[in-house]
Amino acid sequence: MLLILGTWASKAMSRELHEPALVETLHEQWMAHYGRTYADDAEKEMRLGIFKDNLHFVESFNNDSSQTYKLSINHFADLTNEEFLGYFTGYKLPDNRSRSSGENKPFLYENLTDMPPSVDWRSQGAVTPVKYQGQCGCCWAFSAVAAVEGAIQIKTGQLVSLSEQQLVDCTTDRGNRGCKGGYMVPAFQYIEQNGISTESDYPYQGTDGLSCQAGENSFGSSSTNHISGHEEVPANSEEALLQAVSMQPVSITIDASGQNFKMYSNGVFMARDCGTDPNHAVTIVGYGTTEDGTKYWLLKNSWGETWGENGYMRILRDVESPAGLCGVAQHASYPVA
Template identity: 40%
Template sequence: MVSKIAIILILGFLLAEARFRSEKEQDDRKWELEINEDGNPEFKKEAIKIHRNSRHKHSKTRRGLIRLNQKDNEEWEAFKHLHNRKFHSIDTENKRLMNFLKAKEFVQKHNEAYELGDISFKVEINSFSDLSHDEFEPFTGYKQSPQLNSKNSVFSWNPPVNATIYGSIDWSHYGYVTPVKYQGRCGSCYAFSAVGALEGQYKRLTGKLISLSEQNIVDCSRTYGNGGCKSGWFTTAFQYIKDNGGIDTAETYPYMGKEQQCISRQRNSGVKVTGYVNLPYGNEEQLKIAVATQGPISIAIHACELTFRGYKTGVYYEKGCSSNMIDHAMVAVGYGTDPKHGDYWLLKNSWGTSWGEQGYIRMTRNRNNNCGIASYASFPLIH
């Protein structure tokens, strides 16, 4: 028979082991989500007790999800509901949440600087705030440099002589611009830029504003070197439209946000192109003259900074962006001068009306071709 002493020793050992396991498991669950010196979120083992009111000190739940304080949790749940976020794994949600928390802190610090007058524009949490750089990339879609095509129909830029150049202009006020569109998770900004310029030129020629088909360009200009939903050039789109004998209207060839088989029909062509004009590289004054005298112009910029993704209002200036690393195409529909923040370009984006100033952005003008605003600018010639 086992002695009472032996039984007591065995029970004591089992209790001690259970307590050790419990403490170990509890310790393994305690993690902190912090923003490091480089501005990136990362997990760290908890060194001190987690404070309820601390901004970025969160622990992990038993399921592995990051445990948030009440304010962060409410904002994250509201964000997921607003943008219809549904995650298929805990790891994916944690990664997106880390991006969201990073964006949240960035927005707060940036807007504090705006209120102090140190920055000329505000940013906000929007539908891009939980995306990584790679996840955001499909929302752009302009290739680095124009492709040379043996069949190209490029014409030299000859500024109009004695033309009136107004101090400001907004072609949307004159019926040259269709409502803001949404490209979705398809790198087709080049198609939206080309179509925006074409719509303006057609209005200038005929007095009629017609919404034209971006999907036509996405599906049918791939044989010219464009990548469908994987980026392209607006000049190549102009060349395709010229050779095709026109472009479909949006009504006859609606946008689907994905690549499809080309189904362009000549009878539905809304606009015929004879060629296109490339403006001088990096010359903002010539871009101004072109916008003033020709109407909306296709342009491309460097847009992958967090400040651009989160732009809300104001005159955008980003010292960290490049005038050469171009990745996103838009339409220059005007220019003007803000009494507080100076000269700006008015650009129509293709990210819907919830982004920026109802889908538009005012970008700084006459500040050394900031973000490459005048590096690649073109407009089509039509008849």
């Protein structure tokens, strides 16, 4: 049986998962599907126990008919939540820099009132395929690059995949720490001054500690892989965020701590275990409303296409909290092409 949850889950989950032999079989299938190997039998036994816990968690959640979204046994299924957050997130504010509230700062779209009811920048050709950061905490680089890719495409009509590795290697002197975490604003500032290479010219390695391979000002202000500036969206305002996203993809921070976030599969995410202490960075590439009237943001993540809705998440929009669900409206910024 092919282990792809969604197809596989609806059948496998209905079986008696408390049976050790069945769980072991499902784990073996999962390992084969995702190419997972372990150092020895002791590690395999330990990972099997974590896999079982996650399997039961997903089964219990998906059996609750009141939920608006589903979970799945994805490629994170043998990781504890602590391990997952350590490997696959990575938003960290640089040392000696306070978070800006975005107040009393320029905001290009502050007077915009005629926003369309829905936007999907993928259909406008402004979003590259979903990428995978691997076990490198540089979500900040993927978030920034996706926003820059979108801004350049909207301005020039050309969609080009750009280099996250360049930001990992070349922004350490601006307070970012490569795979150990960072923030999008220093990344935007670097691109303003130096431009950014294409993915093919400066491919992703998924590691830090490498020498920066791009010389200062090597791309020049006339480069198409260049931005003229960046702005921060006024904090704690989903309305301001809507104004910005209606015009271009926007980088945001988010709290991805909950186990539901890790195992998200499809539907409009309305987690009950979601806080507002950001530890991850993604890019909002649209928004809309479901047929039953539920408003959502469309997030592009950097965990590959096997997570979520082919690498994307729809998350509840217009909640009572000013910060938005999981803090989506706390720290948003975008490049100016």
